[in-house]
Amino acid sequence: MSKVRLRFAPSPTGALHIGGVRTALYNYLLAKQAGGKFILRIEDTDQTRYVPGAEAYIIEALEWCGLRPDEGPGFGGNYGPYRQSDRKALYEKYAQQLLDSGHAFYAFDTPEELDARREQEKEVGNHNFRYDPTTRHSMRNSEALGAAETQRLLDAGTPYTVRLKIPTDEIVKIQDLVRGEVQFQSNELDDRVLLKTDRMPTYHLANIVDDHLMEITHVIRGEEWLPSTAHHVLLYRAFGWEDTMPAFAHLPLIMKPTGKGKLSKRDGAKLGIPVFPLSWQGETEAESFVGFREAGFDPRAVLNFLALLGWNPGTEQEIFDLEGLIEAFSIEKIGKGGARFDYDKARWFNQQYIMHTPDADLVTTLKPLLAEKGVHQDDAFLLAFVALMKERATVYGDFWEQGYYFFQEVTTYDTKAVKKKWQAERVPLFEQLRASLLALGDTGVPEIEATVKNFLEVNGLGFGDVFPILRVAITGTTKGPAIYDVMALLGAEEVDRRLAKGYAVFNAL
């Protein structure tokens, strides 16, 4: 068997959907596992849907995920060009080949005529008009018009499309790697357009020509392509390429978190969750979306989550890095049913990655985020901060959200827990504690702890009488890392300032 080559072939019509990322991932995994190539091909044959920036977005998204193509636009490779608009002439040539061999025909029907015909059929109760062997002869095409008339129209420069001539009474069998054998009756298939009036190919033609020329061995794509796979098989046959036809695997779709249907970009905005890898700035607010990256996710967690959405290793292991996925992945273990997008699970994966990432690495990724907030502490401080917060963060943004007080004054005080503990007669006591803490100077946790405990003993107070006060005065919240750790990191003078301010706030309650 020759070397394995898989391609990810997105269309640059906007931001790359998270399902597309999963498709890319599965392609990547299988390619790498087999020691083969992972190829990026841009399917931009629909000029009306082309969106500037979409291709750059796709590439940036793959890069963020760490799925680097071995071949593709900007990545080199000997099978280029890798952008279909740059291969236009090729498709015309192959369309001509099909025309010559009698596997395709010229169709002169305009879109308006086609629409009119559909309407007309609808009126007589036929809701599924199809351009196929049974209707072909009533349309304006080379099959119905004959050679002479066809030539006349061609000579006159009449716009035309090239359609695949579907054979009658054939059974097209597909061996799908995920679903097993799937059969189609050719009589149920339509004479699909191969080459459009603008001389650009449709997906169907381009995809077969390119996969053949690029020597693609496996086509892993979304389930939405399953119904047209019969056409693709027929195309391989028509070209005489059936013996090198790639293997097909159709992936189950990713479904909405709630309700019915497949996950759409609208679901993200509706539920306030990311469904794209990276943020996308559209023309309007409604066409702009936040990405997993901007939502504070680690790409490794996103990949891990995506990998397990529709695939499982057959063991109880859930945490996989890319290398581990490459090793464990197998196409047989891909599920058949659609998988609901579970944002909570995605968050859990992210939390796992944050907890298990070395502190120094966390500092590196957090630095730019903190810098945006005006934080420029040295690494030693950041390292200590990260160590205290990593078990409490689910997304990267949590480090700031839940730990801003390490870098600036407390903005809001959760006084509920303090109210009943803050008694007028104890205020002198707390002032005394503040003074002894300041006198201690910058020091370690054991010293602070000893001082506080001593204070507790001497004054006959319990933990519950003091900790909420210290905690809220210093951090503003009742949650967070051990307060001694926070105090040690902040330093005696800062703690003193915060206690003074906190006491003032409590006194005003």
Added chain:
RNA sequence: GGUCCGUUCGUCUAGGGGUCAGGACGCUAGGUUUUCAUCCUGGUAACACGGGUUCAAAUCCCGUACGGACUACCA
């Protein structure tokens, strides 16, 4: 409507003739912790339905229901 695909706890799933139907997320009870989080222990909860085949069916077959995709000169 037609064609094709699918259906195990709320969710992701294991399991492919004989299992107490397993794990994870979530939720929940408790323990640890000055708090929160982590961590530990326990609980909750599923084979869509109906027929077959078989000594035995979540597992094989057929229907039904439900869900999904496709049905463009879009991918």
